[in-house]
Structures are given as structure tokens and as C-alpha cells.
Amino acid sequence: MKMKDLGEFGFIDRIAPLCKINSGDVIRGIGDDCSVVSLSPDLYLLVTTDLLIERVHFLVDWQSAHTLGGKALAVNLSDIAACGGIPRDAFVSIAVPDRLNVDWLEDFYRGMADLADKFKVNILGGDTTRSLTDLVINVVVTGFSNPKETLFRNEAQPEDIIAVSGPLGNSAAGLELLLNPRPIPDTIASPLIYAHISPRPHLTEGRTLAKSHACNAAIDISDGLSSDLGHVCKQSGVGAIIFEEKLPLSEPLIKLARELTVDPLDWVLNGGEDYVLLASIRPDQLTDVMRAAASDGWELIEIGKFVSTPGIKLVRASGETTAIVPRGWDHFKY
Amino acid sequence: MKMKDLGEFGFIDRIAPLCKINSGDVIRGIGDDCSVVSLSPDLYLLVTTDLLIERVHFLVDWQSAHTLGGKALAVNLSDIAACGGIPRDAFVSIAVPDRLNVDWLEDFYRGMADLADKFKVNILGGDTTRSLTDLVINVVVTGFSNPKETLFRNEAQPEDIIAVSGPLGNSAAGLELLLNPRPIPDTIASPLIYAHISPRPHLTEGRTLAKSHACNAAIDISDGLSSDLGHVCKQSGVGAIIFEEKLPLSEPLIKLARELTVDPLDWVLNGGEDYVLLASIRPDQLTDVMRAAASDGWELIEIGKFVSTPGIKLVRASGETTAIVPRGWDHFKY
Numbered sequence: 001m002k003m004k005d006l007g008e009f010g011f012i013d014r015i016a017p018l019c020k021i022n023s024g025d026v027i028r029g030i031g032d033d034c035s036v037v038s039l040s041p042d043l044y045l046l047v048t049t050d051l052l053i054e055r056v057h058f059l060v061d062w063q064s065a066h067t068l069g070g071k072a073l074a075v076n077l078s079d080i081a082a083c084g085g086i087p088r089d090a091f092v093s094i095a096v097p098d099r100l101n102v103d104w105l106e107d108f109y110r111g112m113a114d115l116a117d118k119f120k121v122n123i124l125g126g127d128t129t130r131s132l133t134d135l136v137i138n139v140v141v142t143g144f145s146n147p148k149e150t151l152f153r154n155e156a157q158p159e160d161i162i163a164v165s166g167p168l169g170n171s172a173a174g175l176e177l178l179l180n181p182r183p184i185p186d187t188i189a190s191p192l193i194y195a196h197i198s199p200r201p202h203l204t205e206g207r208t209l210a211k212s213h214a215c216n217a218a219i220d221i222s223d224g225l226s227s228d229l230g231h232v233c234k235q236s237g238v239g240a241i242i243f244e245e246k247l248p249l250s251e252p253l254i255k256l257a258r259e260l261t262v263d264p265l266d267w268v269l270n271g272g273e274d275y276v277l278l279a280s281i282r283p284d285q286l287t288d289v290m291r292a293a294a295s296d297g298w299e300l301i302e303i304g305k306f307v308s309t310p311g312i313k314l315v316r317a318s319g320e321t322t323a324i325v326p327r328g329w330d331h332f333k334y
Numbered sequence: 335m336k337m338k339d340l341g342e343f344g345f346i347d348r349i350a351p352l353c354k355i356n357s358g359d360v361i362r363g364i365g366d367d368c369s370v371v372s373l374s375p376d377l378y379l380l381v382t383t384d385l386l387i388e389r390v391h392f393l394v395d396w397q398s399a400h401t402l403g404g405k406a407l408a409v410n411l412s413d414i415a416a417c418g419g420i421p422r423d424a425f426v427s428i429a430v431p432d433r434l435n436v437d438w439l440e441d442f443y444r445g446m447a448d449l450a451d452k453f454k455v456n457i458l459g460g461d462t463t464r465s466l467t468d469l470v471i472n473v474v475v476t477g478f479s480n481p482k483e484t485l486f487r488n489e490a491q492p493e494d495i496i497a498v499s500g501p502l503g504n505s506a507a508g509l510e511l512l513l514n515p516r517p518i519p520d521t522i523a524s525p526l527i528y529a530h531i532s533p534r535p536h537l538t539e540g541r542t543l544a545k546s547h548a549c550n551a552a553i554d555i556s557d558g559l560s561s562d563l564g565h566v567c568k569q570s571g572v573g574a575i576i577f578e579e580k581l582p583l584s585e586p587l588i589k590l591a592r593e594l595t596v597d598p599l600d601w602v603l604n605g606g607e608d609y610v611l612l613a614s615i616r617p618d619q620l621t622d623v624m625r626a627a628a629s630d631g632w633e634l635i636e637i638g639k640f641v642s643t644p645g646i647k648l649v650r651a652s653g654e655t656t657a658i659v660p661r662g663w664d665h666f667k668y
Binding site for chain 2: 003005006008011014018019021026029030034037047048050051057089091093095096100103106110113117121134
């Protein structure tokens, strides 16, 4: 069987039973944003890792080395954010083709270090080696969380409110402009491209949600809303209804869709790489959490609710209801 | 400047100052076998990572997927061993080209899981993605150590005995046979090739050394004796003398060198990937440590001593003394 027939998530289901050996203190293994291990009654260790491959995940020409370094770290910090954790240390493995020189690589590290500095994260080690073709970047981030304030994917409850911590679809629209450049005004193109090449990890947002004790589940939107909401639904044994009218679309996204005469809904539902958080909030505490978010400087946006019937439904602006099939990014299937 | 002019270790020296940001509990960052972070007065967290790239570090045809999976984990466990630690969890990122199918990948994971099982290590997560060309494997292992029993590279003392936990050069000789196949009897070729494709992490050996409280420094021999001993010397501010007659050469290695009419010394000094431990032992406790090793089922082999004068010297069997220039593996320089 080929990986493209099974897909990343099918493969993970297949190998997961092999992998848990000494499971005493393991709270979460393969299949959540982070693995979670209990170090003491008061402390969980979180570990997350992301592998980025040139020509599969990015092109070198799309951004400066500095920006790419920042993104390689940011996508891992986003996983820590989704667990409500505090990041601690990063470990960077990089395989470098001969065409990239020392200055490029130093700028890449500087980009990582600048973002690391914002969140008081160390870059403690890793491995630097040569690549014959593509640039390869693997970043691991460790973090800590309080067991009583750790967020998982699989505890969403029916009637919980589905909310997100920022706009959706910007990154996908930015990617579209990188892949197919068009003469679009800078005021539209720049913020979308920036959203793709320089995502901000929602660590503050994750901490607000974790501290609220009103968030039953969370995930970061890396594969796409339909796919990541699908993970939460599948792992929690629930379904979801989302409302098109409530989906947060940015002005540049709406304007780009108008310029290209396309429906932005595909970017919003299936685009991926927005790195905002999706949260499952107890309905009676929604206003409290919204107030806490505002007090921490961000906006929690309600987009739907979890239900006991499986499947994801979208209520269109027209009132029509359609079923959503998770089809966010799977590198093996595209 | 090109990476081949600076080399991996030159590059690490250049970026290290950028990387330590929140250094309160950081015991070791970039530049030791593992990074070491203090979690409590009784507990250090160890993290190590290794990136393996097809055609740079290995060819797929050299071994089964099962063996390659085992080696990818073993090289990281070896770093934990060098710190005297106990490994805990592994995280595997893999980028898979289309030519490798699901069965291959499952066999790879099974190879990792079989080795993980021996040392009660979980495989808790990672990232699986697609590669357009080479297979890419990044493994991270976390472990724990007792602060009073943690081994570093940089605390070797003049007059300490240099000892190793197993034979040297087998892996390099095996690699030579993989790169340039020759009609060599199986009894010679097999153990050498096996040493290269299926190294055993010296975790038991590391624990014996750590518990002895007589080992001032340790490193695993991954880049080669000259290079790894060079790291210990440089970081400890000492020099070393090693004795050719004391270097542990296996029977198959000696026989292969005879068959090929070459001096095996180059494999032994510069070959790399033996994954035995090199230890700096207090001279008055050497016999105690040797006894402890024997009682734990392995042999500690004295090969030389540290001295206060910088540089590494080799006393040849002839009595002649020559200077050794560290020239183990640097992927950027070869």
C-alpha cells in the first residue's frame, strides 16, 4: 500500500499501538498537539515536533531566512499553545544544501532566536548536517503545564461553544498569492502573505483558555478548520455545527476573494496554517471567557457549537445546511 | 562563507551565543551530547536529537527498514548513555519519498519499537510528511538523570585514565565494505557491517560509569575517536595521550585490514559511528570502576590518559609518538 492511499492520519492509527511501551506516566502519546508526560502531581512535560521540507512545505524564495527561522519555531510554539502550556526549550535539526551559505543560516537562527526571545524560550541544541537537495528543518519544543490547566483535543462536550482566537483563511490566501502571483494591491496582498510566512503562536490565548477552567478542548488550526475540527470531533466522539455568518474573515481576505471572483469559504474551511486556536467552551461560561480574553488583549470569536450527532455541518448565510467533509492538508494525499 | 569552509562545529560556535535566552535552569545547552535542564534538585531533563538524511548518512539498500529504524533510535539513546541518563520517550519525524510504501514504513517503526521495548522507551509522537527526494529521519529522545550522577564532556582532569566501553573501528570498516563491496568471507564482513547498521546503545555502560562517581567526563564515539576525544580535550582544557597497543581492535577488523593490506588505525582513530563510550576515570578508582563494569556485564578498556598539555598524542606500537589531529566526520567538510 502507498502512503498516498493511507494518508498521514491513517498511518498514525496503524503504528500507534506499537509505540506505547512504558505507559505509566504518559497522559497523551501520538495523536494530540503535544505528547504529555506527568513529571509530578503538579507538572506535565509537553513535547512537540514539526518537520519542514523545502518544496513540500515552503520554497526558500518565498521569505527571508530570518522569517523562515521564525516560522519553524512558531509552528511548534503553536502546539504548546494548544495545550495551554508554557514553552521552555527548542531543539533545532537542520540539513543544509550547499547553495545556502553561512550568512543565510545565521540569519535563519537569528529569526528563531528573535521569536524565542519574545517567549523566553531557549534554543538548546540540535543537529546540523548537509543535504544533497532540499533544506530540511526539524524543530522540537518542550514546555510545561499545570495538570489542572492542560488542554486536550478529545474532551469537547455536546452543547459546548466552538470558538476561535483569530481570523481564518488568511494564510491559505497568502499561499495562493505566493504560488500564483497576481497584480493585487499591496494593502491586500501583504497582510495575507505575511499571515502565511510569519504566523504568530497564540500562546497568550492558550494560557487564557487554560486558566479559565471553562475550556474543555483545544487544538491549533494547522491543517485547516475542517480537518482540525474533524480531529476534535472524532477524538471527542461529538459532531459540530458551524455558522458561515460567524466565521471571522479579514478585510484583505474578503477583498482578495472579490478581486479573484472566488468564494473565500474554501480558504477558510480547508486552507490550514492559520495557527489560531479552536476551543470548546462550556456554554454557561462563554461570556466569562470572552471577558478574560479581552482583558488579556485578544478576542474570542464564537463560530458554532458541538452537538452529540456525529459529522460537521455548515449553516450557510442563505440558511441552507451542508455537510462538511474534513479535507485540510495531508501531504501524502495532495 | 560556505558551510564547508566553516564546518559543523565552527557553525555551532558561531550561533551558540544567540541561543541561550532564559538560562536559569539550563545546565548544558548546545555543544554536549544532550542538553541538560534542571527540573528539581533531584532531577535533570536530558534531550537529544539526531537528523539522518538518505545519501548523506545512509543508503536505503544497505539494510532492512527494521534495522534502519533501530539505528535511528540507537544513535539518540547513545547520547543519553553518554550523560549517564535513563531514556524515557522518543519522538520521530520522518519525511517519506513516494517510492517507500506503507509496509516499509511500518517495518521501520517496528524496528524502532523493538529497540524501544528493550529499554522501556515510549515512542510518543512526531511528524510524518512527504519528501520529494531523500528519506529524512529525525529522532528526539528525552531522558532523566540524577544531578549527582550526570556525565558531561567538559570535566576531564589531567591524570585521568581514558577508557572505552567497547571495540573501535568496526563500524568504519563495515561502512567501507558497504561502500566498496569485496569478496570477503562472511565471518569477517558480517560482524563489521552489523556494527555499522545496527549499533547497540551503551546505556548499561553509561549507568555503571555514572553510578561509580569516579567518572569525570564521558562522550559517545559518534564522529570518531580522534574527533570525540578532541571535543573532550577542548571543552575540558586538557590534552591526551593514547597508546596504539591498548586500542581495542576486534578480530574481524584485524583480519579485514590484513585482507586489504591496510593499517586499521585510520578506521579506529577517525572512523566514527562506533557508539561506544569514552570515559575519563579518576586513576585511583580505575580498578573499582573496572570491577563494577565486569559486575554489570561489560569490560572497561584503558587506552590512555589525559594530561595538562593540550593536543592529542598517539604512542605507536614502535614506541614513536605522533600528534593526532582530530579528523572525524564533519558532513560539511567531506
